[in-house]
């Protein structure tokens with residue numbers, strides 16, 4: 001597996017951060033960038049909810065893009081593989097990260113490479129649909145997992161909804177309890193493998209709860225992710241077997257609300 005060469009000079013963190021969020025397609029990037037100080041290497045003032053510490057979770061290292069290679073790499077987990085025990089056991093984390101997530105990275109790079117070959121006249125253009133599907137599935141799978149790792153924190157470390165995010169949850173769901181009940185039901189009822197998401201719709205600014213089947217199906221076009229839970233069986237089966245609802249219930253105690261606040265601000 002290719003890794004970043006950390007000896008290569010890097011752009012100031014402000015630019016890396018903007019690029020990383022731009023790669024995600026998140027709106028609000030201009031707002032983040034506009035908060036940037038002129039001092040090289042300094043972080044912009046993130047528009048996180050009042051009272052919430054900026055988590056800085058979603059810098060370029062979160063997404064593993066290697067600009068020189070023009071490929072993605074598998075990002076490191078932001079904590080030890082046993083850091084989320086007992087809710088998520090270390091073996092599940094290790095398999096999920098080094099096998100499943102790594103496979104999405106490989107599939108994404110393969111799709112990007114094959115589509116490039118087609119453009120260069122070295123492939124079969126009738127396969128565009130196939131490789132476009134591969135691109136969509138694996139790109140979504142990769143980014144979903146990049147977000148997922150950082151949207152979790154060891155129990156008791158993730159804070160709680162604060163500031164603008166907390167106010168938006170109250171406005172759009174009525175209460176945190178009502179949000180939680182809706183979100184857990186959405187996660188429990190994903191048909192097959194998929195995800196439940198709290199998203200901020202960029203067209204109206206409201207928070208919605210959505211499901212995605214597989215990695216990307218049914219995701220609303222203007223939605224910007226705020227919080228997501230992986231409910232593919234590989235995320236929980238070793239410990240929870242068929243009891244997905246038990247996993248979802250326990251998972252709510254791992255939410256990194258600082259990171260969710262950062263995504264909420266970026267999706268304005």
Ligand code: MN3
Nearest residue numbers: 100230232235
């Ligand atoms: Mn997964």
